[in-house]
Amino acid sequence: MELDPNKFPIDQHLEDIRNELQEATSLLIKAETGAGKTTRLPPFLCQTRPGKILVLEPRRLAAKLSASRCAEILNSQIGDVVGHHIRHDKKASAQTKLLFITEGLFLPYLRQDPKLSDYSLIIIDEFHERSIHTDVAICLIRHLQKTTRPDLKLIVMSATLETDKLEEYLDSPKVFNISGRTFPITIEYPNLEVTDAIEDIIQQPQYPHNILVFLPGMGAIRKIETELKNRKIQEEIIPLHSTLSKKEQDKAFQGAKRKIILSTNIAETSLTIPNVSSVIDTGTERRASFAPWSGMPLLQLGKISKASATQRAGRAGRVQDGLVYRLYSQSDFGQREAFTPPEIKRVELSHYILDLIDLNLDPIEMDWFEAPEKKSLDSALSLLEMLGAIKRDHCSQMSQITEKGKFMANLPLHPRLGAMLFNHLSQDTLLAACTISESMALNKTAEFSSHDEEICDLSIQVDLLKSYFWKERDLSDYGVHYLDKKKASRILELYKNLASQLKLERTPAKSKTDPSSLALPLLDGFPDRVAHKRAIKKNKGKAKSSYNFCLGRGGKLSFRSSLMATEPDYIIVLDALENPKANAAIGTTIQAASKITKQELLMSDSSLLNSEKESLFNEKKGTLILTTHVKYGKLTLESQQSPSLIAKGEVLIQVLKDNWPWPFENDDDLSLYNQRVKLLDKHAIDHQCPLFEAEMFELFLESIIDEETSLEDLQKAKLKSLIQDQLSPQDQYILDHETPEKIELENGKSFKVYYDEEKPYLMARIQDLYSVKIHPTICQGKMKLNLKLLSPAERVAQIVSDLQNFWQGSWESVKKELKARYPKHHWPDSPETSPPIRVKSKL
Known part of the structure; x- marks a missing residue:
């Protein structure tokens, strides 16, 4: 096929590319700028192979201009054989065989048709730019090729490609290297x-x-x-x-x-x-x-x-x-x-990760071309979980999208902004979300004077946009010195498109925004950005208008914030400038914020809202004062103190939890018991002995204290006996038999078994082990004990894990050393057959 008389360097390769594509699944084209790869190859393939072609471009302008040029080559109008689809602008029809789209629209196409059934070929252009959309797209296309669409073809094109990694990822595809038109x-x-x-x-x-x-x-x-x-x-x-x-x-x-x-x-x-x-x-x-x-x-x-x-x-x-x-x-x-x-190495990932989970894909196990940093991936998953977009199984690491998450995934907004809208969909909330989305830093859309008695920087921006749209008030009424009209127009355009999608009025409300109406939506979107005004005496020597953040550190209000006049007790910080080298208490400058009340925080369903109990116990009186703290992250919202309670029943359980191991001198018996149970588990010994750790430890405390158990009763008890009371006779036998506290050797002598190291051991004088041939074991003989062999001075002379080999091997050299130090003692040549020596021991 002759495209037109003006030849490009790629033209001589077109037939070879088409022929190679008949058999190959994927191709790489490394073509210098000006070689004609974007405007020559797609229309050629459109005319010479079956099926529709989808071309992914990194930029809107490139998608539009490339589509226009291809339409000219094919003597077509945009929207007929060749079309384009960019954000808020689609020109395509049922006749369109070649469609140029921006990479960010690929996921919505895949969500609409998970198999991309209409397309036989996908071309990723300018791959070297490595936008996150590119990395996600190639990953998903490879997934399709390996699962439901083995017939789907892929061409990756770029001016500068690091082909080695791509060749490995795409299973060694054919690579076309095409030069451009170049002069010195x-x-x-x-x-x-x-x-x-x-x-x-x-x-x-x-x-x-x-x-x-x-x-x-x-x-x-x-x-x-x-x-x-x-x-x-x-x-x-x-x-x-x-x-x-x-x-x-x-x-x-x-x-x-x-x-x-x-x-x-x-x-x-x-x-x-x-x-x-x-x-x-x-x-x-x-x-x-x-x-x-x-x-x-x-x-x-x-x-x-x-x-x-x-x-x-x-x-x-x-x-x-x-x-x-x-x-x-x-x-x-x-x-x-x-x-x-x-x-993918430098952007916040939550929006993209949510899209993948919405497609029933596991972002952790995906076959990425270049995987995101684990820290970034974990951070994105944690944020989505906090926002209620996903439910995570922290054991299997699998994530499941929620109804709220599906709503958020279908919006071209950051998940925080989707969370704002889920339970609070209105014209004002949508315009506020669009303002945050497009303004990036909220105080950059306009420069304005501070307002008295304002409680929300965002509501001022929203009202400013309304006035700009309706042209009913002069912007100077807001103290505006400068307005970025292009940015304002983009915000309003985004609002209009989202309003259509969400079935809201496409024009902003004329009425003034109620600042307090934005508090709960903002809390849903920014639950981890709550701050509490620092008390005056704690603020001494620090900047005025300073706040403690719910996750730690602190900051101060910028003089540009309209909240400077009111300084609310609680705020949601929407934009801030962090200085990690500054004083942690005031190292962040709060540039935009919104007031929220303590009552609104107390009614929140955020995972950051929790209660903690603090106990103050009087040992002499046996009484307890319980204080319940309701906290939002690290911020204490309110505290409630109980009257003095007698330490009995449930109160006594709480005392033990807070003061363990009191009233016992120590909890060595419990540690020893748990170590023995872990050995039974490690060596697959059948038993029903509970491991008293974490939740089981709390159950243990509850089991040893009933409604009538008093502090005096507990002080008389022995911890070891209380543990044994929880075991059946059979389990007590298994514990004592397979992990004994003492063990008797074949020469009739008994020794304590120590479980306080990774491998249990005995300590014995060497003379006490004369005539012992069999190395001591526990757990049905599955585990040999270490033997710490002591000299007459009760110092460790040797640690042995195989006694028979020791007697027959290194004993000779150890014997010589001991004989030199302790000549009065008996050191036989064959200790395994020599009778044990009776000596007094401190052991």
Whole structure:
């Protein structure tokens, strides 16, 4: 099939790829940028093989533009043979055979059809970017291939692939290495600002084509665009990022006039910009990460890897010899990491783990391409359990999704926000959840003056968004100095789409938000973020408005928080800046919070709400005062003290639990008993002796005390006798016979058995063991005792685990040493046949 007359490097490999795919399950394609892998291979396969094709792209703009280009090649309209589906934008039909989607939508597709029955081939593009969606997708596709869809084909494509690991993971697939169109490039490291670097390149006639500038985000793009316009640059200035309309995006690919294209890292590999002869690389990007406090996803500014820098530089050598300005030092480049760390190693995992559990998959046992860190996985599972999304069997490590978890998994929101909505679905709660989701740090949507008597930073944001939407009040009424209108629009767009999904009004409520109405939803979503105002005298010498957190440490309210005026006793901390090096009591700055009452915490069903009993016992009077503390995590909500109680019955049981081993001098008898029972278990001796540990220990205490048992009765009793009273005669016999406290040897002498080491032992003078040939054992002969052989001075001379071998072997050298030290004692040559010596012993 001839796609069009403009040949690309990949074109000569298309037939080979198609033929290989007929037999192979998976293929790897390592194609340099500009080789045509994204826009040539999918339409070719669409026309030459049966079934539908699903292409996973890491970015929305790449998915849309790639789909548009493929539709042009196939003389089709978007939505017909070729379609795209990105967040809130789907153009596809029953006729669509080639569908480009963003990776984040793959799980919803799989949830809708667990076998992906409509698709015969899945293509993962730009695998080297290693988003978490990519890692989850390839893992799930491999699972399908090994279970319900052995016929499903997979192609993994990338500009820079570490193929060794992938080849092993995909069972040694065929690898196609395809070069791009390249010319020599010159790389320089000038000490210039971005706009100065652009002007410098403009003045160089040998590089007459487009200038591609890599910037970390939209804020930087807008800043440089403004600076260039102020300098009256004649070239056309084209911003390129995912939020632009298609018409604005197309400007980067059309027209003959020289352009300065200001782009995020989307132009690094996902898109090929035509006619670029020079590249300016700022060396930075905004990487996916998460807010340490709230767990919300965010983008953090960071340095790009060497591999990314190489990809950016390669953009300059597609049409002629190219020039690259790296606006950082050469030594800086040399110290950068080789590849960008995969997202699965640096993002909060709870949303993705919940999706997998919803698909009846075990995230712990999954065949990951690169498994997440155990600490991150455990943290995600613990959070989901705390939020009520899953139930965990901590013995089998299996997790089961709950009804609440299914609700949360079906929302494109962090699980904390899904938990907010499950029991409190309303327009205001949904808008609040969307605000947290899109604002990342809550005080970044707008800058505003503090309000008097406010109890919720979030409700101010919600009301601000309502006013922006309805345009009924001037934003200055809220003391707003600056509003990020793009972010506000994104929040409202997210609200509109989720409202449709959840059957709510698509427009926010006009009425002012009741701040107290957000307390319980926020508690459901952030149960581990409760804090209590520190008492004034405990606050002495520390920052004002400081709080203790329910899981430990503490913090202080930021002056930006609207709660500064009221300083509620209890708050839910929604956003905070942690400084682990600072004083633990005030090391966190609370940037956004919401008031919650003690009564609301007491009525919570959170697993953090618990009660603890504290006892104060008077031994002389035999009385007890019980105090019950109701706690939320480490915070004490209230305490209730009982009147003085006589230590009898249940009260006495509580006294023993709190003061054990009192009233006994020690609990050596109990420790000895438990050690003997464990040996019976270890050597599979049939018995019914209970092991008095943990819950069984509490049952033991309850069994030795009835309603009439007094403290005086207990003080007269012997612990050993109380233990023996719990055993049947048969079990007492088994215990004494198989793990005896004393053992008689064949020469008629008896010795105590010590159980206080890993291996039980006897201690005996060497002379006491004369005439003993058989090594002593316990547990039906399954366990040999260690023999600690003592000198006449009762010092350990030898530890023996096989007495017969000792007599016949090393005894000769031991005998010589003993004979030299103790010449008056009898040291026979054959002690196993010599009669024992009668000596006085301290043992």
